[in-house]
Amino acid sequence: MTAHAPTGADxxxxxxxxxxxxxxxxxxxxxxxxxxxxxxxxxxPWVARAQxxxxxxxxxxxxxxxEVLYLTELLTETLADPDARATAIGTALSGLDLGDTMRGxxxxxxxxxxxxxxxxxxxxxIRNDEVRGGFGLVTSLLPHDAFLIDxxxxxxxxxxxxxxxRDRVAITSLAMPARxxxxxxxxxxxxxxxxxxxxxxIHGHQLEHVEGGDVLLLSPGVIAVGVGERTTPAGAERLxxxxxxxxxxxxxxxxxIAQERATMHLDTVCTMVDVxxxxxxxxxxxxxxxxxxxxxxxxxDGSLLLAVAGAEPFLVAAARAxxxxxxxxxxxxxxxVTAEREQxxxxxxxxxxxxxxxxxxxxxxxxxxxxxxxxxxxVRISGSELGSGRGGPRCMSCPIERDPMPVG
Ligand SMILES: NC(=[NH2+])NCCC[C@H](N)C(=O)O
Numbered sequence: 001m002t003a004h005a006p007t008g009a010d011x012x013x014x015x016x017x018x019x020x021x022x023x024x025x026x027x028x029x030x031x032x033x034x035x036x037x038x039x040x041x042x043x044x045p046w047v048a049r050a051q052x053x054x055x056x057x058x059x060x061x062x063x064x065x066x067e068v069l070y071l072t073e074l075l076t077e078t079l080a081d082p083d084a085r086a087t088a089i090g091t092a093l094s095g096l097d098l099g100d101t102m103r104g105x106x107x108x109x110x111x112x113x114x115x116x117x118x119x120x121x122x123x124x125x126i127r128n129d130e131v132r133g134g135f136g137l138v139t140s141l142l143p144h145d146a147f148l149i150d151x152x153x154x155x156x157x158x159x160x161x162x163x164x165x166r167d168r169v170a171i172t173s174l175a176m177p178a179r180x181x182x183x184x185x186x187x188x189x190x191x192x193x194x195x196x197x198x199x200x201x202i203h204g205h206q207l208e209h210v211e212g213g214d215v216l217l218l219s220p221g222v223i224a225v226g227v228g229e230r231t232t233p234a235g236a237e238r239l240x241x242x243x244x245x246x247x248x249x250x251x252x253x254x255x256x257i258a259q260e261r262a263t264m265h266l267d268t269v270c271t272m273v274d275v276x277x278x279x280x281x282x283x284x285x286x287x288x289x290x291x292x293x294x295x296x297x298x299x300x301d302g303s304l305l306l307a308v309a310g311a312e313p314f315l316v317a318a319a320r321a322x323x324x325x326x327x328x329x330x331x332x333x334x335x336x337v338t339a340e341r342e343q344x345x346x347x348x349x350x351x352x353x354x355x356x357x358x359x360x361x362x363x364x365x366x367x368x369x370x371x372x373x374x375x376x377x378x379v380r381i382s383g384s385e386l387g388s389g390r391g392g393p394r395c396m397s398c399p400i401e402r403d404p405m406p407v408g
Pocket of ligand 1: 041154264391
């Protein structure tokens with residue numbers, strides 16, 4: 001355990017030192033053909049194989065001297081504290097579906113649990129047929145397979161439930177009902193685990209929707225935020241206000257993306273692989289635009305004024321904000337069908353370990369070949385099971401410490 005609060009990240013590509021992952025577990029066993037759509041999975045993963053794939057991902061990171069933290073380990077350590085337990089139980093049981101009888105029963109069950117058992121209940125959830133009869137109206141009338149506490153299969157995608165901008169951690173505000181509870185857990189860990197020393201914050205789950213998969217730290221001071229199925233226009237504005245007020249950035253680029261499952265986050269179509277290079281889904285490379293938002297000072301009443309420029313091509317607006325001649329787009333040169341297939345399988349969702357070194361799914365052979373031709377070292381991982389939740393190496397990782405972005 002380090003004594004210092006994490007230093008966070010000021011870019012997408014500074015050498016990765018510490019990352020937060022979630023090893024998929026019992027929560028994936030909850031997926032059935034009847035609930036997988038609602039729980040945002042496109043299939044029913046083979047859990048043991050998903051774990052093997054994830055372990056190999058974690059090992060590939062450790063092999064590059066990255067410290068891997070696991071969300072559930074941090075959570076279990078946090079839940080050793082009685083106040084943290086009380087908060088966790090209170091928030092998990094705060095929904096209006098339970099009724100007082102069931103809530104009282106579950107409060108007792110969770111209250112008696114060890115920290116590790118409590119982590120299990122909070123992540124894998126509790127189904128109605130797992131409580132024994134005699135607990136009143138709610139359990140009698142709800143379907144046997146209804147969840148009293150929802151499982152969180154998308155915890156795997158740690159990118160979305162928190163992200164760091166320099167030394168501040170953002171607890172996000174997740175848009176989809178199936179993911180809302182995830183931030184109860186990240187909130188708890190960042191607030192109460194000693195490792196984080198109550199790290200300074202921006203954002204929060206009660207604010208406008210912003211998900212970490214939409215947020216790209218293009219360079220120190222320049223943040224791109226996708227606006228689409230998840231992050232709302234108001235979420236992008238809220239993020240801009242906060243990073244300007246805190247002196248974390250001078251420009252926020254709001255980037256509209258199609259409100260579709262295939263492009264649910266900006267990082268499904270574009271990720272950075274070098275200080276001045278992105279890999280981008282070819283079918284949007286020419287059409288992606290950005291609205292540059294900058295700090296325009298304060299009004300008389302003290303509120304922050306935002307200057308919003310008109311839409312421009314994304315790569316042009318980004319290069320200007322970053323103060324570089326060009327933000328290069330690695331042209332994967334793929335035909336539209338191959339491009340669409342590999343985008344669906346998260347070919348563009350790479351995790352940079354350092355400039356010109358990126359983790360990618362091995363199955364996207366064409367995209368990876370083009371990355372290598374462009375001088376990027378590709379660390380390949382398999383993801384046939386992990387990918388059924390529609391997320392790649394970037395989605396499955398939340399960088400907690402990166403070295404400052406190298407110049408040039
Ligand atoms: N940053 C990302 N692209 N995350 C992918 C999240 C996938 C997840 N199943 C969802 O639909 O929310």
